[in-house]
Amino acid sequence: MASYLVLEPPGDRTDKAEKALVIRDGFSLLALIMPLLWFLWHRMWLEALAFVAVALLLAGLGTLPGFTMLAPLLSFFLYIFIGLEAQALRVAALGRRGWQVWGVVEGANSDEAELRYAAEVGQESSRRAPAAPAVAGSRGGTGQRPSPATFGLIDYPRKG
Numbered sequence: 001m002a003s004y005l006v007l008e009p010p011g012d013r014t015d016k017a018e019k020a021l022v023i024r025d026g027f028s029l030l031a032l033i034m035p036l037l038w039f040l041w042h043r044m045w046l047e048a049l050a051f052v053a054v055a056l057l058l059a060g061l062g063t064l065p066g067f068t069m070l071a072p073l074l075s076f077f078l079y080i081f082i083g084l085e086a087q088a089l090r091v092a093a094l095g096r097r098g099w100q101v102w103g104v105v106e107g108a109n110s111d112e113a114e115l116r117y118a119a120e121v122g123q124e125s126s127r128r129a130p131a132a133p134a135v136a137g138s139r140g141g142t143g144q145r146p147s148p149a150t151f152g153l154i155d156y157p158r159k160g
Contacts, residue, residue, distance in 0.1 A: 001106045002026060004113035005091060010098030017121045020102065021094070022113045023087055032083030044093045054078060 007021045031038040039048035058078065062071030082089075091101070105120070107113030 001108055002113075003104050003106050004110065004117075005087075005104055006102040006113075006117050007091065007094055007099040008102050010100070017118060020117065021099070022105070022110050022117060023091060024110060024113075025087055025104070027083055028086040029083065031086030032079055035079065035082045035086070038086060042090055042093070044090065047089050047093065051078075051082070 003025045004022045005025055007023065008016045009019045013019070028038070035051055036048055039045075039051060055075070055078070058071050058075050061067050061074070095101070102117070103120075105113045105116045107116055
């Protein structure tokens with residue numbers, strides 16, 4: 001089973017669960033093969049610009065004597081790095097736009113991961129007690145979702 005990161009759109013909207021993005025955590029073959037198009041497809045303008053700048057720098061380095069073998073090797077490592085970190089860069093780009101990480105779900109494919117996320121969100125909303133008057137200094141809500149730092153591996157119920 002693969003792990004998927006769930007991101008919810010910015011703002012206080014009632015349809016956050018419907019608009020949530022499920023992004024597979026792991027290697028991206030398309031980002032390895034054609035990183036510029038992958039960045040542009042996902043509207044990652046800063047990353048595309050950085051890739052073009054580094055690629056041009058490496059191409060210029062390859063024209064210098066003594067660096068004819070080093071430049072292709074560095075380009076190869078750049079492509080490998082992008083393939084490995086493309087999804088993390090996408091999550092960071094969405095975070096700059098206000099998207100928030102809800103947590104991590106596992107599934108055989110993205111459809112199953114979406115179903116697990118929907119089931120978890122449904123359980124959270126059904127567990128919530130009716131709204132009570134807020135008391136200064138108290139933490140509202142009874143259900144807490146896992147911290148993104150735990151990646152869902154260790155999620156023990158917390159007692160208030």
